[in-house]
Amino acid sequence: MGRLILLRHGQSLYNKENLFTGWTDVDLSEEGIEEAKRAGEILLKHDLLPDICFTSWLKRAIHTAQLALKEMEWEQIDCIKSWKLNERHYGAWQCHNKDAIRKEVGDEMFMAVRRGYDTSPPPLQDGDPRLAENDPKYRKLDPSSLPRGESLKATRKRVLNYFAEAIAPELARGKDLLVSAHGNSLRALVMAIEHLTPAEIVEVEIPTGEPIVYVFDETLHLLRKERPARFSKD
Ligand SMILES: O=C(O)[C@@H](CO)OP(=O)(O)O
Structure with missing residues (x-):
């Protein structure tokens, strides 16, 4: 039996300022730091001590995992980082x-991009300083593999590739895994794990700092979902 613990990073500085974040590498706000520590308390209280931690390459997710594991006095485990767990690129x-974007594009387009499945935001253009290829973190990657604006569908493709190659084999070995990532990269994963349709995923919001736990058997059949912060199973 392997447990997959999904944790959305605590509130970031951009979340606080109501700005689209995507691949912008902003840190946690004071409130986000507290949420990350509280997530650690919840995990400890429910004996959810992971064997391996996975995070994106974005510091809000990395720091959330570090703060939670520090709170748990569980910092000895390996933490594997991949850009494929990054937030959806918001172009x-x-x-x-x-x-301001909602006002500019209208409610329908705003919600189609933000919570829909296959609508992408407008992509970044050549020369834009926000392009990932301008960030030294990504300079060893093939620039053509780096997104310039992703739908949830595109995000799901890269997240699921990574899940299949790196996460699923550990789960099948019965390991307990912490995945510290982002609202939309986790929505993509939840959509696949719970077999949600594009219409159903529109309604799904992942709360910051609140662990969601999926328990699998060794054939990766889903046994149950738990929300330890809510003290109930659903
Ligand atoms: O800005 C973002 O990258 C995401 C997550 O914070 O925003 P939204 O929840 O609006 O998709």
Whole structure:
């Protein structure tokens, strides 16, 4: 039996300012730091001590995992980082105020991109300083593999590739895994694990700092889902 613990990072500085974040590498706010520590308390209280930690390459997810594991006095485990767990790339909407974008594009387009399945934000154009290829973190990757604006569908493709190659084999070995990632990269994973349709995923919001636990058998058949912060199973 392997447990998959999904944890959305605590509130970031951009979440606090109501800005689209995507691949922008902003840190946690004070509130986000507290949420990450509280997540550690919840995990410890429920004996959810992971064998391996996975995070994205973005510091809000990395710091959330570190703060939670520190709170648990469980810092000895390996933490494997992959850009494939990064947040959905929000294209030209990155760094812009969400209310201003909603006003500019209208409610329907805003919600189609933000919570729909196959609508992408407008992509970043050549020369834009926000392109991932301008960030030294990604310079050893093939620039053509780096997104410039992703739908949830595109995000799901890269997240599921990584899940299949790196996460699923450990789960099948019965390991308990912490995945510290992002609202939309985790929505993509939840959609696949729970077999949700594009219409159903529209309604799914992942709360910051609140672990969601999936328990699998060794054939990766899902046995149950738990929300330890809510003290109930659903
Ligand atoms: O800005 C973002 O990258 C995401 C997550 O914070 O925003 P939203 O929840 O609006 O998709």
